[in-house]
Amino acid sequence: MNFNLPILAPSILAANFLxxxxxxxxxxxxxxxxxxxxxxxxxxxxxxSYGPGIVKQVxxxxxxxFIDVHLMIENPDxxxxxxxxxxxxxxxxxxxxxxxxHRSLQKIKSHGIMSGVAVNPATSLxxxxxxxxxxxxxxxxxxxxxFGGQSxxxxxxxxxxxxxxxxETGEYGFLIxxxxxxxxxxxxxxxxxxxxxxxxxxxxxxxxxxxxxVQELSALI
Ligand code: DX5
Ligand code: ZN
Numbered sequence: 001m002n003f004n005l006p007i008l009a010p011s012i013l014a015a016n017f018l019x020x021x022x023x024x025x026x027x028x029x030x031x032x033x034x035x036x037x038x039x040x041x042x043x044x045x046x047x048x049s050y051g052p053g054i055v056k057q058v059x060x061x062x063x064x065x066f067i068d069v070h071l072m073i074e075n076p077d078x079x080x081x082x083x084x085x086x087x088x089x090x091x092x093x094x095x096x097x098x099x100x101x102h103r104s105l106q107k108i109k110s111h112g113i114m115s116g117v118a119v120n121p122a123t124s125l126x127x128x129x130x131x132x133x134x135x136x137x138x139x140x141x142x143x144x145x146x147f148g149g150q151s152x153x154x155x156x157x158x159x160x161x162x163x164x165x166x167x168e169t170g171e172y173g174f175l176i177x178x179x180x181x182x183x184x185x186x187x188x189x190x191x192x193x194x195x196x197x198x199x200x201x202x203x204x205x206x207x208x209x210x211x212x213x214v215q216e217l218s219a220l221i
Contacts, residue, residue, distance in 0.1 A: 006191050006221045008214065009034035009068055009177070011201035012058065013049060013148045020054075023205055024061050030214025034066045036179075036199045038148075039083075041073035044097050045146035052079070052086040059087025066090070068197075070118060070179065072145045073097065077104050084111045092116030092139045092177075095128055105134050116177070120145065121153050125162050132172050137197065138163060142190075143180030148201040152181030157193050164194040184216065191221040 010032055015023040024035065035058060040049040059067045069088040073079065076093040077100075083091055091108045095117055098104045108115040117128055118139035128138065140159055143150040156178065163176055177197035178190050187198055200217060207213035 003033075003175075005175075005196045007034050007197045008032060008204075008218050008221065009036040009197050009199045010204040010214065011036040011038055011070075011148065011179075011199050012205065013038040014201035014205040016205070017050075020058070021061055023210060024058065024065075026210035027204060027214050028062055028065065030211040031218055032214050033064065034068050034197065036068045036070060036201075037088075038201075039069060039071050039073055039079075040146060044074045044094065045072045047146045052082045055083060055088065056086040068092075070116075070139065070199075071097075072118075077107055080104075080107050080111070084113060088113060090114035090116055090137065092118045092137065094118045094120070094145070095123055096120055101128075102131055102134065105131060109134075118145070118179070121155065121159075125159060125166065129166065129170075132166065132170055132174060135174050137175040137177055139177045139179050140195075141180055142178050142182070145180070149206075150181055152183075152186055152190075157189075160190070160193040160195060184220065187217055188220045 010027045037055050040047045042048040066089045067087050069083050069091045093104050105115045114136040116137035117135050142152050142156040175196040178195040179199040182200045183203040
């Protein structure tokens with residue numbers, strides 16, 4: 001798949017679920033191609049969001065939308081097939097939730113979609129070094145996963161640099177996604193520090209004019 005980088009990936013966690021379709025259509029009108037879906041199970045993270053049923057409906061809103069599924073759940077292997085059938089184009093699993101991470105990534109890739117690995121703010125990046133050749137994207141968490149609307153953890157800038165260096169040294173091809181607390185104030189510097197895909201939830205969907213906000217954020221990157 002070919003993408004024009006950088007990419008803005010609005011997270012629908014912050015959308016109004018009673019007007020979800022219209023919220024997403026407004027984001028698409030502003031130029032969004034990726035839709036970030038945050039799946040939370042109340043075990044791996046202390047919050048419950050939504051499941052494959054919603055993802056399927058979301059994926060049917062636009063044929064062109066790229067469905068980026070972020071699994072913040074235990075035992076993600078059990079649910080990969082379901083999210084693929086729901087229309088996922090990329091599935092990210094958490095390093096911290098996968099005792100057999102290599103197997104989990106192979107399972108995702110066996111469906112012919114892209115695979116990602118997400119790392120919590122307190123996880124050393126060296127833990128994922130052995131699988132960096134096997135992933136299409138690394139999700140660098142810039143908040144502790146579980147909730148939208150949290151503040152960006154400043155330490156993320158150093159971690160981004162570390163990840164950029166690891167990618168360069170190993171000549172890897174993965175994309176770098178930064179997820180959590182990205183807003184109008186910091187999006188340009190997060191991009192400047194090396195992010196290819198920038199997730200933005202509250203800053204997109206809590207805006208009065210979603211289309212305009214997508215355009216504003218996109219202009220900054
Ligand atoms: C956090 C989620 C993020 C979050 C982004 O657990 O993975 O995707 O919803 O939302 P904001 O931009 O509000 O931090
Ligand atoms: Zn996310």
